[in-house]
Amino acid sequence: MNPVIHKTLRLLAELAVLLGLFLLGGQLAAWFGWPIPGGVMGLALLLVLFATGAVKPATLQRGAGLLMAEMLLFFIPALMSLLDYGSLLRSEGWRILLVIALSTLLVMVVTAVTVELVCRWRLRHEP
Known part of the structure; x- marks a missing residue:
């Protein structure tokens, strides 16, 4: 596969995971009736994934780097x-x-x- 296409697809996948965590966090906050923003809940979910070893931080490095650069x-x-x-x-x-x-x-x-x-x-x- 072309390296540029591979990097682009990986970046899009990482961004999709981060967006999914954000949306899931918002949905969890709504389901439980907690006054916590979806982004904070999503970050908490990401922390749990990192802490349990289910996801390695390097796995989402490109997507997070892009978001941080455009903050x-x-x-x-x-x-x-x-x-x-x-x-x-x-x-x-x-x-x-x-x-x-x-x-x-x-x-x-x-x-x-x-x-x-x-x-x-x-x-x-x-x-």
């Missing part, structure tokens, strides 16, 4: 909707920015601490 496109609709709320941003904008800044900082700190703890744990448990 900015996913935020454009949210940014454009801010134009509808100009008065809210003028009156409460500083509070919104404060929440965004603090939550971003918190995510970065928790991620760094988690990575550090996992690295230390792996070093202790290496053969």
Whole structure:
């Protein structure tokens, strides 16, 4: 098979798996009545698949890489909707920015601490 066609088909298959997990996550959240977005549920399902070894992270690397490279496109609709709320941003904008800044900082700190703890744990448990 042509290598270009093979890579394209593999990329499409990986994207289909990721989309399927997203849709399944949304469906599970709807079935259980949980107020959790489908994307978060899909990521939880993906984590379970990775943790159990059912799927290797390298299996979805191309599809995830493409989505990560184009991530900015996913935020454009949210940014454009801010134009509808100009008065809210003028009156409460500083509070919104404060929440965004603090939550971003918190995510970065928790991620760094988690990575550090996992690295230390792996070093202790290496053969």
